[in-house]
Amino acid sequence: AQSVTQLDSHVSVSEGTPVLLRCNYSSSYSPSLFWYVQHPNKGLQLLLKYTSAATLVKGINGFEAEFKKSETSFHLTKPSAHMSDAAEYFCVVSVGNTDKLIFGTGTRLQVFP
Amino acid sequence: DVKVTQSSRYLVKRTGEKVFLECVQDMDHENMFWYRQDPGLGLRLIYFSYDVKMKEKGDIPEGYSVSREKKERFSLILESASTNQTSMYLCASSLQARGVLSTDTQYFGPGTRLTVL
Numbered sequence: 001a002q003s004v005t006q007l008d009s010h011v012s013v014s015e016g017t018p019v020l021l022r023c024n025y026s027s028s029y030s031p032s033l034f035w036y037v038q039h040p041n042k043g044l045q046l047l048l049k050y051t052s053a054a055t056l057v058k059g060i061n062g063f064e065a066e067f068k069k070s071e072t073s074f075h076l077t078k079p080s081a082h083m084s085d086a087a088e089y090f091c092v093v094s095v096g097n098t099d100k101l102i103f104g105t106g107t108r109l110q111v112f113p
Numbered sequence: 114d115v116k117v118t119q120s121s122r123y124l125v126k127r128t129g130e131k132v133f134l135e136c137v138q139d140m141d142h143e144n145m146f147w148y149r150q151d152p153g154l155g156l157r158l159i160y161f162s163y164d165v166k167m168k169e170k171g172d173i174p175e176g177y178s179v180s181r182e183k184k185e186r187f188s189l190i191l192e193s194a195s196t197n198q199t200s201m202y203l204c205a206s207s208l209q210a211r212g213v214l215s216t217d218t219q220y221f222g223p224g225t226r227l228t229v230l
Contacts, residue, residue: 009153042223043117043203043221043222043224044221046219099163099207099209101158101219103148103157104155106153
């Protein structure tokens with residue numbers, strides 16, 4: 001069965017410092033993996049997507065994630081946090097070869113000036 | 114750009130009322146989904162549809178039904194609203210997976226925050 005675990009419910013960083021949001025997945029298949037972001041009072045927006053091509057995936061707003069099969073991880077990183085990055089981030093895994101997704105419980109990122 | 118719209122941003126209903134949440138997408142996507150989002154639980158799938166008049170239960174379908182009479186529109190129905198259905202409801206759409214083990218991106222609407230009193 002597929003599942004995804006976001007290891008931190010809250011992460012706080014200072015503006016200009018690196019961001020690391022951790023995600024581990026479980027899948028019987030080679031999964032598709034996603035990171036979505038949700039700003040306050042907004043819908044979810046796709047940050048990036050992995051579908052068995054390059055293991056390092058670059059997304060919007062300077063974010064990237066690396067697929068590590070040996071560690072079953074798909075951590076999201078950004079070299080330098082900006083105030084506008086404050087939001088909730090969801091790690092998502094596909095359900096086998098269906099069109100369904102399973103969402104993690106989310107990580108709330110706070111960025112302090 | 115894909116646009117997914119939901120009929121209301123905020124909705125307040127009373128216990129026992131029948132509630133309709135409407136979702137429309139403009140990109141000719143085959144798949145449409147309804148989720149609810151609750152703090153600490155992430156998004157949970159209620160129902161989805163992969164074609165007109167087709168529907169499948171998600172993880173938490175109890176107390177809900179859906180309707181898809183046209184490709185672009187997917188409605189979520191609460192037959193008799195209860196206070197435990199107070200939540201944020203999100204609609205999404207996607208193209209159907211074109212290859213084995215691939216899943217297309219889901220595009221989300223802005224959400225409807227439903228309060229049941």
